[in-house]
Amino acid sequence: MSLEMDESTSSTKEKPKFHQRPFIKAKDTPPLGIALLYGFQQVMVCVSALLTVPLIMADSLCAGQDIAKLRQTLISSTFVSSGISTIIQTMFGMRLALLQGTAFAYVPSVQGFMSQPENACNATDKDYVPQEVYYGKLALLQGCLIASSFVPMLIGATGIVGKLTKLIGPLTVSPLMMLLAFSQVKTMVDRMALHWVAVVQGVALFATILYLADVQVPIPGLKNGKFHWYRMNIFGQYPVFSTTLFNYGTFQYLFAIITSWLFCVVLTVFNLVSKDSAARVDRNTSVEVIKHSNWVEVPYPGKFGAPQFNAGLALLFLLSAMTSVFESIGDYHSAARVSGERPPPSHAVNRGILSEGMGSLVSGLLGPGVGMTTHTENIGVIGITRVASRWTMVVAGLFLIVLGIVTKVGAILSTIPDPLVGGVLASSMAMVVGVAVSNLQTVIFEDGFSKNLFEFQVDMTSSRNMGIFGFAMMFGLIVPEYFTRYPVSLGVGWLDQTLNVLLRMQMFVGALCACILDNTVGGATREQRGLQERGKVHAGSLNECTYSYHPVIMRVLNKIPYIHYVPIMPKDKKSKNKVDDVENSMKMPTSSSDDTHVRM
Template identity: 30%
Template sequence: MKENNAKSRTKPDNTKIIYGVEDVPPYHMIFFFGLQQAIMCIGGTLSLPFLLSQLLCAGNQDDVRAKLLSLTLFMSGLATVVQCFLGVRLPIIQGGSHTFIPPIVAMMTIQGSIILASITQVLVGTLGLAGFLLKFIGPLTIAPAISLIGLSLVEIVSDFCEPQWGISLATVCLIIIFSSVLNKVNVPTPAYNKHHGCHIATFPLFQLLPIALSVGIVWTLCFVLTESNVLPTNSSMPAYVARTDSKLSVVSNAPWFDFPLPCSAAGYVGMLAATISSMMESIGDYFAAGRLSHAPLPPAHALNRGIAFEGISSIISGILGAGHATTSYSTNIGVIAITKIASRAVYIMAGFIMIVCGTVGKVGAVLAIIPNPIIGGALLIGLALVVSVGISVLSYCDMSSMRNITILGMAMFVGLMVPQWLADNPEKVDTGSTDVDQVIRVLFGTASFTGGIIGFLLDNIIPGTIEERGIEKWTCKASDTEEFTQCSEEELKLYEYPIVTRYIRKINVCSYFPLSPTFNKTIDCKCCQRKDREYSLPDSPKEAFELSVTINDDSGKGDQK
C-alpha cells in the first residue's frame, strides 16, 4: 500500500482502503481482482440478453441469445474502460441498463432510438448541465437516490436466490466471514523477487478476494451436489438451476470468436425518459463510488465527463445493435467496501476481461454458467452495501431536524410506493398520448429517480439553513483548515487526465469547456437561487476553503448584530 493511503490514518482500521483510486496493485494480482469485479456484474449482464431475446420473439433461438450475450459483455467492457480512463475516472463498472427495457417493449425498432437518446445524454454532459445540477443537490437528494437503487432491486436479488436459498446464504456467509472475520489473517504464499529470490510471503487473501473465494467454494459445493444428484435432475423444479450442468448448453452454443459489427428513430421520447432516469442513477453512483473510495466528491467537470462518455458508450451500443444502453453498476461499487480495493487499474482490467469474454464466446460462457443462487448471494451483499452508503450520506445533515426527517421519509416512501403502483397498474396512466404515458411510466417507475426528485424538490422548497440541510459539510467537508485544502487539491488530481492536463492548463479557453479538467465557469441562474442560499457549490477545495471562511465571517457579523 502506497504512502498516499496514509490519509486514512485517522479512520478505524476496518475502514481503510488498501488500494486507492490511483494505486496499482501487484501486476500478478490485478487479473484476479478484475475477475472478481467481472463476476459481480454477471447477474445484471446475463439477464439482459434473455429478456431481449424474448422481446425479439427469439426466446428459443440459442444463436440469437449467444450473439446478444457477446454484444452485452463486449459493450460492458468497452464502456468500463472508457469511463475509468476518460470519463469520471472513479472505480466504476459499466453494464447493460435495464431501464431501457420498458420503452423497448412499447416499440418495434430500438436501434435508432437508443442512438438518439444517447446523443441527448452526451449533450447534457458536454454542455455542463450535469455539473450545473450540483448547485441544487445536497445529501437529502443523494441519500434517497443511492439507497433506493439498492432497495429497488430487492425483487431481482430474491429471484436469483429463491431457487435454492441454502446456496445463496452459504455465499453470503462466506463473503461476510472472509471480509469481516478473517480479513486480518495473512496467508503464507510462495513469492519471488530479485532481492530475496524464492521465499514465503504473507498475503491478505481473504481481505482482497472474498467474493472470488466464496463463489469458487460454493460453486465447487454445487458441483459435488450435482454429481451426487442431491440437487434435483428435473428441470421443472426451481432448485434445478443450482446444478452446475443446468446451463452447459450456453458453453456449447457459444461461438469461439464473435466480433461485434454495426448493422428509424421511432420511440425517441420513451428512450429519452430511460436516459434521464439512467443519468440520475449514475450521478448517485458517482457520489457513492467517491465516498467508498475515500476520494473527494467528484467536481463538476468529472460529472460532466461521466455522463457524456456514458452517452458515447451507449451510442456505440446502439450502433452495434446490442439492444440496450450502458449505465453504472451499483453492485460493483458496493464491492469496494468489502475488498477495500478502489484501484482504477483493477476496474480497467475488469473491462478488458469482459471485452475478451464478449469476443471469445467460450470464455464468456464459462462465467455464464455460475448457478443463479450463487450470483444472488453475491448481489445481496453488494446491493445491501449500496443502501448503507446512501444512508451514511445523511451524516452531513442535522437528522434531529423535523424538516430533514420529513423530507427523507417522504423521498424514501414515495420512491418505493410510486414505482410499485405503476408496476401493478400500468393502465391507470392514460394521458391520451402514448409517448407521454411511456415517459411517465419509465421515469416514475424508477425508484431512485422518483425518490431523488422528491428529495430534490422538498429540499430546495422547504426553508432551511445550509447547516441544517448539510450543504456546508457536504460542499466543504470540514475544509476549514489550510492543511485539509492543500491535501484535497492534491487528491483532486485523480479526476484529471495524466500528462495532458498540464498542457490543457496553458490553454485558457479550455476553462470554458465543461469536460475539461480546468473547467471553472459554472452555469448560473439567478432566478433559481433561494434567498436563504447565498453560497453556490465550490468547484475546488480552494473555493471550498474560501466559502467556509466567508460563512464564518458572515456568522460573526450576524452575532455582532
C-alpha cells in the same frame, strides 16, 4: 533496577510498528507486474456486479429456449463495453482509477416497459421464440439507449451538471437508491424461490462477510528458500496488509457465487436433482452453447439489427441516465479522497460525465442495452490496496475486453442457475442500500487501516429532513402500487403507456417527491441539506495536474484559440484564494489517540 524492569516490560508489550506500502498515486506508473496484478484484482471485484444486469436483461427480453445463448451474448458484450468505457473514463475523463460497469438504474426502466401488455412475455424457457423477436426488443433498447446517452454527454460538455447538483442532493439520491433496491424484491424472491440452492449461496455469503472476514488461514509456501506457513485473510473482501505479511484476500461475493455454483455442478453431474430442476447447470441448452460458441467473437454495431426508437422508453432511459449521473458525482469525490488527490475541479467532473455518456453510447452500439456508470466497490479497493494508478485501471479495462472477446467465458458464465441469479441480485441490492444510507451519514476509513474520519453529509436530526425522507419513501411505495391497480387511461396510447410506466416506477416517484420537497420546504441551510462543498471535507494534494493531460498534449491544446472557455478543458490558472481555502480546510488535529470528527 525497578525502573529498568518497568521499561523492559513496557517495551515488550509494545505493538509492532505498522509498515505501510508506498502509496501509488493516479499519475504514477507502477511496474508491469504490479499493474497486471492489481488490474486483475479490480476485475475480480466487479465480476459479480457485471453479471447481474445481463442475466436479468436476458429474462426480460423473453428469448425462450435460446436464453442461454442470449445470456452468453449479453455477458460478452457487457465485458467489452465495460472495458472500453473504463479506458475512456480513465484516460480521457476524470483521469482517476475509475472502473465503469453496467448501471442498475436502467433495469427498472426495462422491466417496467417490458411488463406492458403489448410487450409482455408469455414464453417459458422450453418454448421456441424466433430470434428476430428478442433481437428486435434488444434493438429497441439499443436505440433508446443511444438517444438517451447524448444527454449526459451534453450536460457534461456544456457544464450544466454543476447547476443540477445545486438542486439535487443526498435527500433526493438516497430515497431513489433505496427504492431502486426495494423495487427488485419481487424479482429476487421469484428467482430464489425456484430452488433451495439459493440458501446455500446465502449461507456462504453471510459466513464469509460476517464470520470469516477476519479469519487468517495458514497457507504453505516458501520464504528465503525455506518452507514457511503464511497466514492469509483469504475471506476478506479486499486485500489486507497486516503487520507481518502481505496478504491477498479474495472476495466474499465472488466466493459465495463460485461455491454455490460448484455445488450446482455437483448436483447436476451426479443427478442429485431432477432433470427439470432450476438448480441444474445444463438447462436451456447451456451445454450446447458452450460446445458450439466460437472461441473468439468481437461484438459489433448492428449485430441485432438497426436500432429502433420508442419515446416512452427513451424518456425512462433519460431518467435512469440522470440517476447514474448524480450517483457518479459522489463517486468522483470519493475516488479523489481515497486516491489522495485534491477535490476534482469542475472541468474534470464535466469530462467524467461526458465520458460516462460516451460509455453508454458504446453500450448502445455493442449490445448490453443499459448505460454505464462508475462502480463504487472498486473505489473502496483503492483505499485499501494503496494503488490508485490509472494504469492499473487501463489494464483492468484490457482484461475485461479480452474476457468479452473470448466468448467461451461468457458461455460458461451463462450456466449460472436462476436461483443463484436471485442471490447475486440480492447481494448487489444490499450494496445499493448500504450506499444509499451512507449518502445520509458517511463513515470514511482513511487509508483503510488508520484513524477514522467521520463525515456527516445530511443533518438527519432535523425534523424537516426526516419528514422529507419519510414522505419520499412512502410516496415511492404507495403511488406505484395505486397505479398498478388502477392504470392511467386517457385514451392516448403512447401517453397512457408512458405515464403508467413512470408512475409505477418507485424510484422515479420517490425521487421526484424528495426533489420537490427538498427545494421548496424551508427550515434548513444548504449544509444541513448535504449540499455543502464536498471538496472541503477531505485532505489531498493540491496539484491539479492529475486531472490534466500530458504536458505535450496540454501545450498543443493551449495553442487553440478560446480553448480555455470549453467547460471540459483543464485550466492552467488557479485561484489562490480557493487553494488557500482548501489548505485551511485540510488542517486537522494531529493527535493519533482520538478520532477526528467533522460535523458538516
